[in-house]
Amino acid sequence: MAEIPSKYDPIATEDKWYAYWMEHKLFKSVPDERTPFTIVIPPPNVTGVLHMGHMLNNTIQDVLVRRARMLGFNACWVPGTDHASIATEAKVVQKLRKEGIKKSDLSRDKFLEHAWEWTHKHGGIILEQLKKLGASCDWDRTRFTMDEKYYDSVIDTFIDLYKKGKIYRGERMINWDPAALTALSDEEVIHREINSKLYYVKYKVVGTDDFVTIATTRPETILGDTAICINPKDERFKHLHGKRAIVPLVNREVPIITDDYVEMEFGTGCLKVTPAHDMNDFLLGEKHKLEVINMMNDNGTISEAGQLYVGMDRFDVRVKIVEDLQAAGHIVKIEEHINKVGFSERSDAVVEPRLSLQWWVSMKELSQPALENVMNDNIRFFPPKFKNSYRNWMENVKDWCISRQLWWGHRIPAWFAPDGNFAVAKTAEEALSILNEKSNKYDITDLTQDPDVLDTWFSSWLWPISVFDGFYKKEEVDYYYPTNDLVTAPEIMFFWVARMIIAGYEYRGELPFRNVYYTGIVRDKQGRKMSKSLGNSPDPLDLMAKHGADGVRVGMLFSSPAGNDLLFDEGLCEQGRNFANKIWNAFRLVQSWEEKVDANLPQPDSAKVAVQWMNSKFNSVLEELNDDYDKFKINEALMSTYKLVWDDFCAWYLEMAKPTYGSGIDKKTYDASIQIFEKILKVLHPFMPFLTEEIWQLISNREAGKGSICIAPWPVADAIDKNLLAQFDTFAEIVIGIRNVRKDNNIANKEALALQVKLNEAAPSLFDAALMHLCNLSSKADTQDKVPNSFSFVVNNNEYFIPFTANVDVEGERKKINEELQYTLGFLKSVEAKLNNEKFANNAPAAVLEGERKKQSDALSKIKVLEEKLAALN
RNA sequence: GGGAGCUUAGCUCAGCUGGUUCAGAGCAUCUGCCUUACAAGCAGAGGGUCACUGGUUCGAACCCAGUAGCUCCCACCA
Numbered sequence: 041m042a043e044i045p046s047k048y049d050p051i052a053t054e055d056k057w058y059a060y061w062m063e064h065k066l067f068k069s070v071p072d073e074r075t076p077f078t079i080v081i082p083p084p085n086v087t088g089v090l091h092m093g094h095m096l097n098n099t100i101q102d103v104l105v106r107r108a109r110m111l112g113f114n115a116c117w118v119p120g121t122d123h124a125s126i127a128t129e130a131k132v133v134q135k136l137r138k139e140g141i142k143k144s145d146l147s148r149d150k151f152l153e154h155a156w157e158w159t160h161k162h163g164g165i166i167l168e169q170l171k172k173l174g175a176s177c178d179w180d181r182t183r184f185t186m187d188e189k190y191y192d193s194v195i196d197t198f199i200d201l202y203k204k205g206k207i208y209r210g211e212r213m214i215n216w217d218p219a220a221l222t223a224l225s226d227e228e229v230i231h232r233e234i235n236s237k238l239y240y241v242k243y244k245v246v247g248t249d250d251f252v253t254i255a256t257t258r259p260e261t262i263l264g265d266t267a268i269c270i271n272p273k274d275e276r277f278k279h280l281h282g283k284r285a286i287v288p289l290v291n292r293e294v295p296i297i298t299d300d301y302v303e304m305e306f307g308t309g310c311l312k313v314t315p316a317h318d319m320n321d322f323l324l325g326e327k328h329k330l331e332v333i334n335m336m337n338d339n340g341t342i343s344e345a346g347q348l349y350v351g352m353d354r355f356d357v358r359v360k361i362v363e364d365l366q367a368a369g370h371i372v373k374i375e376e377h378i379n380k381v382g383f384s385e386r387s388d389a390v391v392e393p394r395l396s397l398q399w400w401v402s403m404k405e406l407s408q409p410a411l412e413n414v415m416n417d418n419i420r421f422f423p424p425k426f427k428n429s430y431r432n433w434m435e436n437v438k439d440w441c442i443s444r445q446l447w448w449g450h451r452i453p454a455w456f457a458p459d460g461n462f463a464v465a466k467t468a469e470e471a472l473s474i475l476n477e478k479s480n481k482y483d484i485t486d487l488t489q490d491p492d493v494l495d496t497w498f499s500s501w502l503w504p505i506s507v508f509d510g511f512y513k514k515e516e517v518d519y520y521y522p523t524n525d526l527v528t529a530p531e532i533m534f535f536w537v538a539r540m541i542i543a544g545y546e547y548r549g550e551l552p553f554r555n556v557y558y559t560g561i562v563r564d565k566q567g568r569k570m571s572k573s574l575g576n577s578p579d580p581l582d583l584m585a586k587h588g589a590d591g592v593r594v595g596m597l598f599s600s601p602a603g604n605d606l607l608f609d610e611g612l613c614e615q616g617r618n619f620a621n622k623i624w625n626a627f628r629l630v631q632s633w634e635e636k637v638d639a640n641l642p643q644p645d646s647a648k649v650a651v652q653w654m655n656s657k658f659n660s661v662l663e664e665l666n667d668d669y670d671k672f673k674i675n676e677a678l679m680s681t682y683k684l685v686w687d688d689f690c691a692w693y694l695e696m697a698k699p700t701y702g703s704g705i706d707k708k709t710y711d712a713s714i715q716i717f718e719k720i721l722k723v724l725h726p727f728m729p730f731l732t733e734e735i736w737q738l739i740s741n742r743e744a745g746k747g748s749i750c751i752a753p754w755p756v757a758d759a760i761d762k763n764l765l766a767q768f769d770t771f772a773e774i775v776i777g778i779r780n781v782r783k784d785n786n787i788a789n790k791e792a793l794a795l796q797v798k799l800n801e802a803a804p805s806l807f808d809a810a811l812m813h814l815c816n817l818s819s820k821a822d823t824q825d826k827v828p829n830s831f832s833f834v835v836n837n838n839e840y841f842i843p844f845t846a847n848v849d850v851e852g853e854r855k856k857i858n859e860e861l862q863y864t865l866g867f868l869k870s871v872e873a874k875l876n877n878e879k880f881a882n883n884a885p886a887a888v889l890e891g892e893r894k895k896q897s898d899a900l901s902k903i904k905v906l907e908e909k910l911a912a913l914n
Numbered sequence: 915g916g917g918a919g920c921u922u923a924g925c926u927c928a929g930c931u932g933g934u935u936c937a938g939a940g941c942a943u944c945u946g947c948c949u950u951a952c953a954a955g956c957a958g959a960g961g962g963u964c965a966c967u968g969g970u971u972c973g974a975a976c977c978c979a980g981u982a983g984c985u986c987c988c989a990c991c992a
Contacts, residue, residue, distance in 0.1 A: 046951075047954075238992085256992060307992065318992075321990090379991090428919090428987090433987085436988080598940075601927075607925085609925090617954065622951095622955085625951040632951070690952085702950085776958090783947095783958055877973095879973090883973085890934085892933095
C-alpha cells in the first residue's frame, strides 16, 4: 500500500463524499417508528454570505445531528433562510439606487418584483456554502420565511392573535429609523456612547427680565418645545412656578410646569419639554396635557411645523441653530458631554423617537409560560448563566411593535375603509363581510390593505413550527415538534429565542426545543469582533480550501465552550488539519498490515495485552465523551477524542501492536486493530465527517449508501477493566523511565538494553512483553540486590536498573539522585508536620488521614531507595 | 443607574458539593532526533505565591467580605 500518500488530501475527498451522501439520501428524514431528533437551523438572511459565526454555529449543529443519527434517532436538521425584511429591502433599495431608480418611483408590486429577483439571484448561496462545511441538513426540507405556506402561517397567526385581543393598533412613541423610513422595535435599537455637547440655552421668562436656562444635547428640538419643566422641590426656581417662558427663535410662549421627574442635579435643573421627540417628554406631555408639535419629517428633516430650517436635516440644523442662538445671545455655555445615542441595528442611522400609529403585540400574558419554563429548566440553557438576562428581559417585557413601513415582508392583513374603520382578515372579501356585519355600507372597492409589513421576527418566531408546514400538515409537526436542540448566538436571545418559546407555548402548548446552546462571538486574536469593515474576518471558503473542511471544523471547536467568545486563530485550523493527517497516517499503518497478515502466527503477548488495554481505554473515553455531549461540552468531547486518537491509539496502542520490522502480523491483532480503528472513526465522525468516511470506505468494501459511516451505529461502551488501566499507567511510567535513560545518555534506540528490577512491592507482569517490545530490551530479570554501576529509576517503590553502557557521567548521576533525595526529604517533612498536628489528626476524615500516612510511608521508602542508590555509586 | 459574569502557565481554557498526584489540558516555547505510518512527525523538558487583602476552617484555586481590573446585558437623566 505504498501508493497511499503520506499527506491527506481533503480537496480530492470532500466533494466526492458530499455527493455520495446526497445521492443516497442519507440526511433525508421522514416520520417513522424511530424517536425523532430535530434541529432547525437559525435561518440566515436569504441574501447573506457565510461568515465565521455561521461556521461555528453550523459546525456545532452538525456535530449534534450526526451523533444523533448514529445513535439511531431519526435525525432531522431543517435548513432554510430568512427573508430579513429590513436588511434585504435596504440592499435592494441600494442596488436600485445604483441603477438610478428611486424606491419612491416604483409601485409596490414593481419593487417586490425587484426584491424577488434579488432574492432568487443571491438566495441560497449561503446554503450551498454550508454543504462545503459538510452540513448534514435534509435539503428537501429547505424553507424560506416567505414560502407560500409559511407566509400563510404568519398571516394566520396575526389574525389569531388579533382575535384573541393580543394584537392591537395604537399611537405611541416608537423608535423611528430615518434612513430606512420605518418603525423599529426596542430590540432593534443599539445604544452607543458618543462624545457630544451639552448646550445651555436661556429662555426669556414672560413678564420679567428673567431668563431660565436649560441644558440639552439636541438643540434642534427646541423648535418643538411646548414647556419648561422644573422640580417642584427645587428652591432655586420657586419664583418661576406658574410663569411662562418664550422659546427662542420661534418665539412661542410655553408654560413652566413642575414635575418630580426632573433631576435637580443634572444640568441646570431645568428641562425643556418636546413631547413629540422624546419618550420622557411625551409622558410629561400626556400628564400635563401639553401641546405636541411634530417638527420632524419621517426622513429626519425639519417639517413645516418646525417653522424654521424647514427641509434641512436634523444634524445640519443642530449646527445652524446653535449659531443662530449664539447670535441672538441665548447660548450660555457649551460643555463636552458623553451620552448614549440609539442607532438602528440595520441602517446604523441615529434613531429618532417619534409618535406614531403602529401595530403591537401585547406581551405580558403571552410571555408567562415562556418565563416559567426556562426558569424551571424545562428548557435548558447552556451555559445556564443566560437564564438571568432572559428572566430580566421577560419580567420587564414591553409590548412589541410589529409593523414596519416597508414592502418586503408579510403584509399586515388589515383592511381599511375610507372612514377609518378596519377589519383584520385574510382577504378583502372576509374583511368586507366583517365590516358589513354591523351595517351594509361598504363596497369591496372601498377597502385598502394596510401598506405595512410585519417585523421579520414575527415570522421567525414560528420557525420551529412552520418549517413543518405547522399549521397545515399536522402529522409532520406532531412528529418533529418539539425539536431537541437550538444552537444560536446570545445576541438574538430576545429577538428570537424568547419569542420562539412564547410562540411554542401559544400555538403548540409546548416548548419549541429542549436545549438551547449559546455560542459565543467569533473574534480575532486581539479580541475584536470579526467584521467586514475591519477586514479581520477570513473567508470561510478560503479556509476550507486551505485546511480542509474537517480541519476548519476541528479548529472552530477546539476552543469554544458554550457561551464563550472564540478568539479565532487560523493556527487552530492548522491543528485540525494536522490531526486529520495524523489519523490518515494511522490508517496507512494499519492498512499496510493487511498484506502482512499471517494466519499461522500466534498472537504475541505484547499485542494481546495492547488490545485488551486499548478496548478498556476506548470504553472509558467513550463514557467521558457521552457525558460531555450530554452536558453540551462539545469542545471537551473533541479534546477527549483528540487525545484518544493521538496519545492512546497512535502513541501507545499502535506502537505496542506494531510487529517488529520485517515480520508479519497475526490475524487476531490485525482484526482487533481494524475493529478498534473503526470504533474510533465512529466517534470522530461528527467532528470530521469527510475524512472518516474516506477511511471508512477504504478499510473495507461497504454496501453502497447503507454502508456509510454516517449511519453506522454509535459504539456502545463495554466493561472497563480499571485494574488493567491502572497497570498500564505503571507500565507507561517505566517506559518513560527507560526513555529518559536513553535520552539523557544518548543511547540509541537500536541498542538493546538489559533491564533488572528490584521488587520492593508487588508489580504485575502483565505488560512485560509489551515493555520488552516497546523499549527494545534484550532481557528483563529480577534482582535481589542493587545493581552497581547502572542507571536507575524508581516506579512505585520498585527499582529499575540499566547497567552502564559506555562512558557515563557518574558525578552527574549522583547529583541528580541527590536533588531528588533532598526534595523527598522536604516533602516528608511537610507530610509529617501535618500528621503531627493534633487538630488535623482529630478532624480529618479517615480516608484523608490514610492518604497522608500512605504518602509518609511512600516517601520513607523512596528515601531509603535513593540513599542506597547513592551508596551504590561510590 | 441596575443586573450578570470573569480574573488559574506566554495564549485559550478545565478544575464537580473545600481533603488521595508539592495545581491539569491543548497550543506555543526550549532541547534532541528525517527511528522502517506520520517533520502536518517522534522523544523529552521548562513554565503558575490559582488578581489583591482579610476572614471562616485542622485544611481554600474552590466558601464569605472587601479592593482592583475586564466583559456582557438591560435602562428614558435631558
